[in-house]
Amino acid sequence: MSEVGKCAYCEVLACYKGDFKNLPIFCPMRKFINIIEESRRKYLDNQNLRKLAVNASMIEGEGYMKWPRLKEIIEYAKKLGIKRIGIAFCIGLRREARMVSQALENAGFKVHSVCCKIGGINKGDIGVPRKYWLSNRDFEAICNPIGQALVLNAIGTELNIVVGLCVGHDSLFYMYSKAPVVTLIAKDRVTGHNPVAVIYSSYYWSQFGIRV
Incomplete structure (x- = not known):
């Protein structure tokens, strides 16, 4: 499977584990490095986006399996x-x-x-x-x-x-x-x-x- 954007079929889950040396051949992180970096910068450069993202993660952590x-x-x-x-x-x-x-x-x-x-x-x-x-x-x-x-x-x-x-x-x-x-x-x-x-x-x- 070489077509980019097949994350639903991934068994490696390199992004989840931070294992960037073992990205599957179809992983978007291989082809779209610049886009991934752009998304990271948006969280860092835009205070409103960062606020939305940070608080969403806080809710995930605080209410996980409870709320x-x-x-x-x-x-x-x-x-x-x-x-x-x-x-x-x-x-x-x-x-x-x-x-x-x-x-x-x-x-x-x-x-x-x-x-x-x-x-x-x-x-x-x-x-x-x-x-x-x-x-x-x-x-x-x-x-x-x-x-x-x-x-x-x-x-x-x-x-x-x-x-x-x-x-x-x-x-x-x-x-x-x-x-x-x-x-x-x-x-x-x-x-x-x-x-x-x-x-x-x-x-x-x-x-x-x-x-x-």
Whole structure:
């Protein structure tokens, strides 16, 4: 295997061990030495990036195997000195979004939540073919992650949390959010929002051509 960027197949884990003399032939650290150095400099030269990275590692060390992800997010925001948090949520997870909002408010944050259907833009207006609509009505609102991000930008949130945005819609939200984004819930309607379940279940392996 000589193609660069196959870290998922690596058994050496040289980067993890600091064993730089035994990099696999497909290791990106062989070909992209300058890029790796550039990434290191960004942490050193940009105080904000360093603050985000250092505090993330502190949360990893402090809460490892003890805190659920929601607790990690709360403690991360506290370490960063954040006061105002945004929640971008799917309308199908509005109950969960309300509970997350309550937890954050109880932790002392100002919380602003924006639903994915904000703006009420019809799917037909942006060219979604009718056969992909979920209803037979003349109006069906698109998910509007760009709108969610722009509203939270205007409010001035300092950290945004994704709660169950659809595949692809989450990407658009990440692209347009000015504040750093963390994901609390990855939507998966089939697995109860636990996408990795299909990786842990051998019943799905043949469907995806997975060999263990």
